[in-house]
Amino acid sequence: MAMPMESPISFTNVGRIRWWQRGIFASQTGYVLLALAVLLVIMHFASPYFFTEGNMQNVAKNFSFIAIATLGVTFVIITGGIDLSVGSMMCFSAMITSMVMTELSAPGSPAGALFVHLAADGKTVIANVPGLILLISILAGLGVALIAGLVNGFCIAVLGLSPFVTTLGMLSIVRGLGYVVSNGRGSFPGGPDADRFYALTSGDVLGVPVPFIYLVILALTMAVVLHHTSFGRHVFALGGNEKAAELTGIPVVRVKIEVYVICALAAGLQGIIISGWLGSAPANMATSYELNVIAAAVIGGANLAGGIGGPLGAIVGCVLLEVIRNGLVLAQVSSYWQQTLVGVIIILAVLVDRIRSRMS
């Protein structure tokens, strides 16, 4: 970067770090991005079907299904925390959304009467205000995620409990609540707004899957928030040196609560999107997804010790996982190998970064 001002300092014995040893080039995200590019080339030669439009759409859609939650968990990881409750949160938000939608769409019920009426034929349900049920049910789904995120944040930032234990507990609590409210059966989006719901969650615009569009918008927003706002600066500072952050007057408690809320909301939104694609929100939905999400974040370069991470890394990690899964299917390798390979890649990615920092 060219310094526009006259430099008042002459640097006699402090060298400049070369451009290729700084920024993205020296980060794990950079290496993994390179590995991904190589993998894409290999896939192109290995399978003629890989770069077809249909398969690309498939890949884009599939990785978007965990990438939004990965963005959220990346915030938490940058502060040096962890959120294990994302999988359960996806399920619970999705479930509440479809239950509220179904409830409000039942013409006979007291709540339903405000939102829907029966058409002249006595069977077709028509919304009084189109889209209102959808809006309220999505807000309800995100609302429960917000509450769970606040509880996580409160326990961790105010009560000082360990993030691992708190969110492990929340994983179980939220999953349990999901079984309680649905009686273990799961729920289905229904009523007059269901079609709109499916269009918003699993449709596509000009051949681009909508989850992918949401992902791009959220990732760009996240990049701006992390690098160009004081909140983002504080998130990084917290992960770098929490005590220093506290001493310099950063509102540590507030920032921590905010990141857990952001993470929970991202997971909730992700769950709602997945349920649109599945057409239902079963009670065992997204079980153990938290591991995929955290794995993707770590592969993409987020450091579990805190202080490092970003939206590009989160997405690169998700894409890599999905390309490998997709590639193994196309190469007709047993899908049981997939998990093993993912584990190997997690360790490899972190190992390469460690070797690099040893060398410099």
Place this chain on the structure above:
Amino acid sequence: MANADATPVLELTGIGKEFGAIRALHGVDMQVMPGEVVGLMGDNGAGKSTLVKIIAGNFRPSHGEIRFAGNAVHFNRPVDARAVGIEVVYQDLALSDNLTAAANVFLGRELKRRFGPIALLDHRAMAARALELFGELRSETRPDDLVKQMSGGQRQAVAIARTRLSNARLVMMDEPTAAISVRQVEQVLGLIHRLKEQGVAVMLISHRMPDVFAVCDRVIVMRRGEKRADKPIHQTSPEEVTALITGAKEAA
């Protein structure tokens, strides 16, 4: 030299602090003039850190009065002390390794530009101001370098530049030379001279006798929670100070 301005920047009268039954500080009086470098010495448990924490607003004194630039002040939190112009450079420097020098200098008080409802960081202004500050301190530190990659002296410069940002009138430095190389000690002592030149009062808390005698105008020795000596540096000697610290000599 230090008495150009007659009001002391910091004046403590009868400061005492009890933690339950333990008396950590008792009847401490002291004054610090603008542009004066005062060494605060004492063995572990002598009450140095308690005194520093009271001045920095971490603790409230049980007795006594603090006057800052002539006005009585009561600090409930460190932020209150910072608001009147007291800055502390902590022993571990309180820097975030993963951020740049400029980001660390401005941590917690970032410069922003408003775009309607959104306020975005003004990276360029922060880098320019940080470069200016490093220039003043004559430290070869680049604002956009990561703190992780810096030497001990550069880190110290970043921590001190932070105190210059707010135009602090009293800077307290806790063991700034404890864990760095000989050459970097020179740099840090240089930085203290820069602060002095700009009329900032510095309180240096240190165990290292040569450093205290190299930069301080006056030395204060604490022992068992009381002030045992308060002398201009040229009227004392390292031997006498050592004796005061260990208790071989009761007071001077």
